[in-house]
Structure formats: C-alpha cells, structure tokens
Amino acid sequence: MNSVSSLRTRALQRGLVLLSIFLLSACAALEGDKVDYGAAVQNTPLAVPPDLTQLPQDTRYALPGSTVSASTYGGGAVVNTPRAQTVAPSVPGLRLEGQGGVRWLIATGMTPEDIWPKLHAFWEETGLKLSQDDPKLGLMETEWAENRAKLPQNFMRKILGALMSTSTLDLYRTRVERVAAPDGGTSTEIYISHRGLEEVYADDAGSNPDGSRKTIWQPRPSDPDMEIEMLRRLMIKLGAPAEQAAAQADRQTAGLTDPAQAAPKTAQLEQRNGQSVVSVREPFDRAWRRVGLSLDRTGFTVEDRDRSQGIYYVRYVQPPKTGEEEPGWWARTFGGAKPLDKTPRRYRITVRAEGNLSTVAVLNADGAPESSEQARNILQVLVDDLH
Structure with a gap:
C-alpha cells in the first residue's frame, strides 16, 4: 500500500512540474x-x-x-546624382x-x-x-x-x-x-x-x-x-x-x-481672445518637434508642413464620442437615424514662438482662426499627448 501511495505521490509531483513548465513557457x-x-x-x-x-x-x-x-x-x-564608391566609408x-x-x-x-x-x-x-x-x-x-x-x-x-x-x-x-x-x-x-x-x-x-x-x-x-x-x-x-x-x-x-528624468507638464489648454490655444513651455524648435510627433501618434493625416512658417497642414476625422455607435440599417431606414459624420476636414495647426514659450492654435483650411468644438477637441488631443 505504501509503494502504491509513493508511486502516486511521485506521479503527482511530475505532473505539477510539467504543469509549471507549461505555464511558465506560456507567459x-x-x-x-x-x-x-x-x-x-x-x-x-x-x-x-x-x-x-x-x-x-x-x-x-x-x-x-x-x-x-x-x-x-x-x-x-x-x-x-550618382555617388562615388568608397572602400571604407x-x-x-x-x-x-x-x-x-x-x-x-x-x-x-x-x-x-x-x-x-x-x-x-x-x-x-x-x-x-x-x-x-x-x-x-x-x-x-x-x-x-x-x-x-x-x-x-x-x-x-x-x-x-x-x-x-x-x-x-x-x-x-x-x-x-x-x-x-x-x-x-x-x-x-x-x-x-x-x-x-x-x-x-x-x-x-x-x-x-x-x-x-x-x-x-x-x-x-x-x-x-x-x-x-x-x-x-x-x-x-x-x-x-x-x-x-x-x-x-x-x-x-x-x-x-x-x-528624476521625467519632464514636468509643459502644455495646457488656454483661452485667448475667445479662441482655444495650447500654451507650451518650450522654445519653438522643441515645440515643433513635439507637436509633429503628437500628430503622428494620434492619427492625423499630415498633408504638408512648413517649418519656416510653423504650420502643419492636416486632415482630421472627429472620432465617435464615448458610447456613440454607428446606427444600424434598421435605425437608419425606419428610425431616421443619421450615420456618424466621418467627413475629413482640413485644418492648419500652427506653432508660434513667444520667446522661450510657444503657442499652438488651430486654423481652418483658409487660414482663419477656428473656434469650433472640433478645433477644441483637436487641441485637447494634442494636450493629452504633449502632457
């Protein structure tokens, strides 16, 4: 009886070892x-x-x-232009x-x-x-x-x-x-x-x-x-x-x-003359660099950019709000529900130097200040990424 019990114990131990190896490898x-x-x-x-x-x-x-x-x-x-070949460039x-x-x-x-x-x-x-x-x-x-x-x-x-x-x-x-x-x-x-x-x-x-x-x-x-x-x-x-x-x-x-190496918060949303802007506590070169990377990360379509003027030319589609879903066929056909607006809109994101500070603003496609809700949402997206 003891030998049978011993065999069962060893078999159980082997099973636990194999199970542990499997779980560790899976992780x-x-x-x-x-x-x-x-x-x-x-x-x-x-x-x-x-x-x-x-x-x-x-x-x-x-x-x-x-x-x-x-x-x-x-x-x-x-x-x-063709380049001359070198032995050890x-x-x-x-x-x-x-x-x-x-x-x-x-x-x-x-x-x-x-x-x-x-x-x-x-x-x-x-x-x-x-x-x-x-x-x-x-x-x-x-x-x-x-x-x-x-x-x-x-x-x-x-x-x-x-x-x-x-x-x-x-x-x-x-x-x-x-x-x-x-x-x-x-x-x-x-x-x-x-x-x-x-x-x-x-x-x-x-x-x-x-x-x-x-x-x-x-x-x-x-x-x-x-x-x-x-x-x-x-x-x-x-x-x-x-x-x-x-x-x-x-x-x-x-x-x-x-x-110790983490950068302090440098961007915040402000109101100036009735328009939302982002104030960045960075000189122009750094602000331009950070805004460009934020646009890349957050899914904007950058169609062109002019660093000498501090302008990014972008297209943007407003994402659905929390809990907002595309209405189904039944709701659209019999309930009069309208599909979500997915039309891309063109904007100019400007970065302007103000001494050692910079200001980021949203202009419309014609270069006029944009004060719509979507413009504020765009700036909030940038603030959240810039910190």
Missing part, C-alpha cells in the same frame, strides 16, 4: 526578440479594421510655391536623443536623400510593408501588422501558430526632417511613432442567442518602448555599432520610467 511572450512582423510580408496582409484606413492623399490640397517641404527645408530639391555621427516622451535619432552628416533608401530597406527587413511613401513630406507609414513576438514562445505556438493571434495590431510612421548642423553642415532628424489597435468584445457574454460575440477594433496607447526599439535598430542599420546603439537606447528607456 514567456517577450523572452526572445521584441519584434516579429515577418508574417506581415510572408502571409496574406491583415485586413485593416473598418474606419481605420489611412486617408488618401489629395493632390488638390497641395499649395503651390510657398510651402517648404521636408525634403527642401534647409536645402535644395532632391537630386539623384566613414560612419556619420548617430545620436539617439530624448526629451519627455519624445525620442528621435540625429544623423549628422547625412541628408534625407542619403537616408531614404536605407529606410525602405529597414522596414522591409523588419517585415513591414509601406502604405505611405512620400519623400516630399519626408513621411513613411507602414501597414497595420501583428507583432508575432507577443505570442507565447512554447510548443503550443508550434502546433497552433497559424491559428493564434495577439488581438493587437501595430503601425509605425517615420518622419524625416532636414536641420542645420551646428558646424554649418547638414543633419537629419528621424522620428518613429507607434500607433496601436486592440480587438475587444463589443457586447456581453450571453447577449446573443447563438452564443456569438461581436468584436471591434479600438485604439490602444502608443508604445514608447517600441519606438525606442525601432530607433535602435535603425541606428544600427545606418552604421552605428550595436553596443553604442544598445547603450543609448537603454538610457532613453530608463528616461521613460525614472522620475
């Missing part, structure tokens, strides 16, 4: 590489969730003559900078024309396709894709990998700015912003007779860690040693959580 989603978007290229592209497609470019809105675009700011137009200065929640890469001695083809190769090697590629604006944007590195790294993935999903999607926008270097040469600032979606249940369990449940895609907060990770990888792609890139990325990541 090890990010134990290895942080990024795995290979499925975005190898498999059928993921369908973009409804109402979250990138607004198409509208060439009718292009402003002739006066606008200084990203590719021409601080220099001439893009000219594809020198690596330009590459530095990862950060301020508050903003991180960017400075490439000293490299122009946007030098960097653009390398950016193409970078996103292709990452496993992401581009949905927007506009050298005039200095903007690239990827398609929505699933980061498979978030799946459990265990034998269940090997068996059910094709059927498993993280229920999240990622999109990255790259913005390239030409700036003047302190020594009079040319430098390029590169920003990578992240946007995320998550699939959530739109109804309660048991609410449908057949047991099914409806899901919807909704925005989730941007991930600063992934922005830093992509900048680190790009830094290596542009020629920086891996150890140097890792050290700078670690320092910027620490700045996200270290209270």
Whole structure:
C-alpha cells in the first residue's frame, strides 16, 4: 500500500512540474526578440479594421510655391546624382536623443536623400510593408501588422501558430526632417511613432442567442518602448555599432520610467481672445518637434508642413464620442437615424514662438482662426499627448 501511495505521490509531483513548465513557457511572450512582423510580408496582409484606413492623399490640397517641404527645408530639391564608391566609408555621427516622451535619432552628416533608401530597406527587413511613401513630406507609414513576438514562445505556438493571434495590431510612421548642423553642415532628424489597435468584445457574454460575440477594433496607447526599439535598430542599420546603439537606447528607456528624468507638464489648454490655444513651455524648435510627433501618434493625416512658417497642414476625422455607435440599417431606414459624420476636414495647426514659450492654435483650411468644438477637441488631443 505504501509503494502504491509513493508511486502516486511521485506521479503527482511530475505532473505539477510539467504543469509549471507549461505555464511558465506560456507567459514567456517577450523572452526572445521584441519584434516579429515577418508574417506581415510572408502571409496574406491583415485586413485593416473598418474606419481605420489611412486617408488618401489629395493632390488638390497641395499649395503651390510657398510651402517648404521636408525634403527642401534647409536645402535644395532632391537630386539623384550618382555617388562615388568608397572602400571604407566613414560612419556619420548617430545620436539617439530624448526629451519627455519624445525620442528621435540625429544623423549628422547625412541628408534625407542619403537616408531614404536605407529606410525602405529597414522596414522591409523588419517585415513591414509601406502604405505611405512620400519623400516630399519626408513621411513613411507602414501597414497595420501583428507583432508575432507577443505570442507565447512554447510548443503550443508550434502546433497552433497559424491559428493564434495577439488581438493587437501595430503601425509605425517615420518622419524625416532636414536641420542645420551646428558646424554649418547638414543633419537629419528621424522620428518613429507607434500607433496601436486592440480587438475587444463589443457586447456581453450571453447577449446573443447563438452564443456569438461581436468584436471591434479600438485604439490602444502608443508604445514608447517600441519606438525606442525601432530607433535602435535603425541606428544600427545606418552604421552605428550595436553596443553604442544598445547603450543609448537603454538610457532613453530608463528616461521613460525614472522620475528624476521625467519632464514636468509643459502644455495646457488656454483661452485667448475667445479662441482655444495650447500654451507650451518650450522654445519653438522643441515645440515643433513635439507637436509633429503628437500628430503622428494620434492619427492625423499630415498633408504638408512648413517649418519656416510653423504650420502643419492636416486632415482630421472627429472620432465617435464615448458610447456613440454607428446606427444600424434598421435605425437608419425606419428610425431616421443619421450615420456618424466621418467627413475629413482640413485644418492648419500652427506653432508660434513667444520667446522661450510657444503657442499652438488651430486654423481652418483658409487660414482663419477656428473656434469650433472640433478645433477644441483637436487641441485637447494634442494636450493629452504633449502632457
């Protein structure tokens, strides 16, 4: 009897050990590489969730003559001239900078024309396709894709990998700015912003007779860690040693959580002469940089920008209010309900210097002050992201 009991005890112990190993392996989603978007290229592209497609470019809105675009700011137009081949080209200065929640890469001695083809190769090697590629604006944007590195790294993935999903999607926008270097040469600032979606249940369990449940895609907060990770990888792609890139990325990541390095709140919504504006306690260069990244993160369609005048030309669709849903066919047909207004409207977001301070305002498409509720909502979106 004792031997039988002993065998049962050992069998139970083995079972508990195996169960523990399984549970631990199931939780090890990010134990290895942080990024795995290979499925975005190898498999059928993921369908973009409804109402979250990138607004198409509208060439009718292009402003002739006066606008200084990203590719021409601080220099001439893009000219594809052959470059002489060198045996061992020198690596330009590459530095990862950060301020508050903003991180960017400075490439000293490299122009946007030098960097653009390398950016193409970078996103292709990452496993992401581009949905927007506009050298005039200095903007690239990827398609929505699933980061498979978030799946459990265990034998269940090997068996059910094709059927498993993280229920999240990622999109990255790259913005390239030409700036003047302190020594009079040319430098390029590169920003990578992240946007995320998550699939959530739109109804309660048991609410449908057949047991099914409806899901919807909704925005989730941007991930600063992934922005830093992509900048680190790009830094290596542009020629920086891996150890140097890792050290700078670690320092910027620490700045996200270290209270001593956290930037104080610098943006607040104010009323001036009957118009809502955002007051930013930053000089123009920093405010311009932060506003641009906030526009990228929060889903605005930036059609052009003029840094010399401090203007972003954008289109914006007002998101539904909390609890507001698109009326169904029955409500529209027999109840007279009107569909939600999804018409994109054009605005100019201005950044104006006031000494060591800056003011952000919303103008309409004609350049007149905009005092509508939607303009205030746009500024509130920027304040929430700028902090």
